[in-house]
Amino acid sequence: MALHPKGFDLSLQRITRLLEVLGNPHQKLPPVIHIAGTNGKGSATAFCRALLEAGGHATHVHTSPHLVNWHERYRIGVKGGRGRLVDDAMLADTLRRIAAANDGQQITVFEILTVATFLLFSEQPADVVVLEVGLGGRFDATNVISDPAVSVIMPISLDHQAYLGDRVELIAAEKAGIMKRGRPVVIGHQEFEAAREVLVDTAERLRCPTTLYGQDFSAHEEFGRLIYQDEFGLADLALPRLPGRHQYANAAAAIRAVKAAGFDVTEAMMDKAMATVEWPARLQKLNDGKLLAYAPAGAEIWLDGGHNPGAGEVIAEAMAAFEERQPRPLYIIAGMINTKDPVGYFRAFADIAEHVFTVGIRNSEAGLDPVVLAHAAFDAGLVAEPSGSAIEALQEIASRQLPDAPPPRILIGGSLYFAGNVLADNGTPPT
Known part of the structure; x- marks a missing residue:
């Protein structure tokens, strides 16, 4: 490199x-x-x-x-x-x-x-x-x-x-x-x-x-x-x-x-x-690893590296299907690079996501600034705010969890590079 x-x-x-x-x-x-x-x-x-x-x-x-x-x-x-x-x-x-x-x-x-x-x-x-x-x-x-x-x-x-x-x-x-x-x-x-x-x-x-x-x-x-x-x-x-x-x-x-x-x-x-069949970071459910400790108890965490409008549509369809089977509030934690169409990606989630947290990507000169990415999510019709890291975003979601509310469904995605950061933080790299 x-x-x-x-x-x-x-x-x-x-x-x-x-x-x-x-x-x-x-x-x-x-x-x-x-x-x-x-x-x-x-x-x-x-x-x-x-x-x-x-x-x-x-x-x-x-x-x-x-x-x-x-x-x-x-x-x-x-x-x-x-x-x-x-x-x-x-x-x-x-x-x-x-x-x-x-x-x-x-x-x-x-x-x-x-x-x-x-x-x-x-x-x-x-x-x-x-x-x-x-x-x-x-x-x-x-x-x-x-x-x-x-x-x-x-x-x-x-x-x-x-x-x-x-x-x-x-x-x-x-x-x-x-x-x-x-x-x-x-x-x-x-x-x-x-x-x-x-x-x-x-x-x-x-x-x-x-x-x-x-x-x-x-x-x-x-x-x-x-x-x-x-x-x-x-x-x-x-x-x-x-x-x-x-x-x-x-x-x-x-x-x-x-x-x-x-x-x-x-x-x-x-x-x-x-x-x-196995394919990490493609609607991968995180069932174990370090990050689960920061999320609300019972939360579902899904990781997907899809990063363009077409990918956003099929991921949103999958999230909607999960919602039909078991209703939960959907939070998104997203990181993206600057060659993508973030508004087009986020638009697919406009009617189903409760809140978006945007995060920077480590070890990438092309990572979008979280503030810029939050504005893109807002332009797509979502409520969004920047966050310092995926861990901080999970902690923020946990702090908002009400005792009698169903545990949330959390989608982490927007970039394969960001997904890599998350798998590294979670201690579960592909093998």
Whole structure:
């Protein structure tokens, strides 16, 4: 981080040069499932991993950003078991070799980290790689993969407009850049017709075998079960362990992607994957940890790193569903970075949240000032005030708790970076 620029410089020239010096490790990988999208790509990655591991496949997984530790970006596959995060010695050795190969040339942090992905995954045996895109698609550093087993495009909405454009069709065109001629494509649920059309048109132009959510495969809840259906038939599964109705479509896209990548998928594998899938800071309920001591007794605490208007809508929908089942006052503790649309995010909660506390983000030059963020929440129709930390906000909520009132529901979110701060404070980093 001290040596290289932290921002994005969307080009493939630098990473291609460095990979060539290292012997092109990206060309020596097992089959790659390449996943892009504005929202849901992390969840789809988690579902793919759970499904493949349920089938006994050694599965390398790349995700970004990390929440607490850099190692979270690299999960090394284990045959017949749960993948493990890369250890210190292996990661340090990999980064030293990359630095030597780069020889002082200009390159960004994310490009270095992506080269580490390819070097690590090419040198450790596995059956498959699940590769999450960092930003966009067309010029993302991961897009040096020329022959993916399948390209997956998850829901597209407005985010990173400075880099990707200010209309969903422009963003869709960037995400569609991971599609490769003649290679299978799976298109997840798309709220915006304009985005859907761009994705389908691109896939057709590249003559990619394409399956589309809602047309070729789907999932819905029925009698407390998840019903998945595609051209191969119907499966009756446990509901996903990840809360929220939006996860049904994410799970469906992952199932269809693993099939499109050429893996046999049984109903038993799917059922086990729904029960074992894990994805920290995506509607994660904090059941233990240090922070619970600061909250009112009996409070529900949910953590979600969603940070754009599209994410706000699905999180708010989940909170409303929780409210239907068990009414509680909803408080929000939020931290966000300055490249996002805070008013658009908060607007989704205008009718359901009691109060918002805004907090700064540690170790981020891009964190929004809590006062500015509180004004954004106010502009979205919410009652809001700045707070010194998540702990101080929890203490303030506890001080307002009346003896005969139901314990509150507390949503902590607005940024994956903020979610990382919270997991670190709670003593529960991802493993």
